[in-house]
Amino acid sequence: MKQIPQISETEWQVMKVLWSNSPATANQVIENLADSITWKPKTVKTLLGRLVKKKAAGFEKDNRAYLYYPLVTEDECVKAESHSFLKRVYGGALNLMLASFLEAEKLSREDIEELKRILDGKKD
Amino acid sequence: MKQIPQISETEWQVMKVLWSNSPATANQVIENLADSITWKPKTVKTLLGRLVKKKAAGFEKDNRAYLYYPLVTEDECVKAESHSFLKRVYGGALNLMLASFLEAEKLSREDIEELKRILDGKKD
DNA sequence: AAGCATGGATTACAACTGTAATCTTAACAC
């Protein structure tokens, strides 16, 4: 499988915008992030630049502003992050991790029902 | 709840040793890591030093060698990491995360049975 | 045409990371 670039915490937030709203100009991304974070616009631009440099995003020139879009899918990134998390924290043992989450966290009755449905579906 | 220090990838590996085998001298930690990693002994000592500095580990002088031990529990750290992962990747939605893992990953029949047992246990 | 505004490019800068090597001090071997 292809190599997913290392995407940092803050870069993730920018990628999320691109995943849900692309292509987008830097200003659209900034706008989109406005209520969730408090970065200066320049900060967002820096992050966009870094994402381009590390090939997580690309752009085309429209007129003066660039149109940015993701080069990696959210799914790929989620998989990569999950794998790394699982390995780091649970030594790679998925069943351990799931058991731990299921036990420790509060889930609504509906969540529980849905998870059981998924598990049932996997049995066959 | 108390503030868990930020523990890096490599530091985690050292903490794991301390969690399972403490107190331990630097050399015992090095020994213990020998087959899983290829760091030079000095590298491990650097990591121990950093963990002490960031209050994730402590030590007592025995004779010339120090005896290191964890100052934070594995459970606390796992929780903190999990929280951060969940927030970063799934926007904090635990049910989403679980559903995604359950669907995407391969689980043995026994794993599935156990997870269902856990879910059943949570229902009441 | 001249200047201002705006977008991206470049530069900044400290903290954290990965990965060690060197320095210093104290104990142990003779």
Place this chain on the structure above:
DNA sequence: GTGTTAAGATTACAGTTGTAATCCATGCTT
């Protein structure tokens, strides 16, 4: 007691990250 060894302390050094500010070029305003 004097040299060697070995433990921790200090220093190294580049890459990443968080968080921007400044620089430069180009298009819009008048």
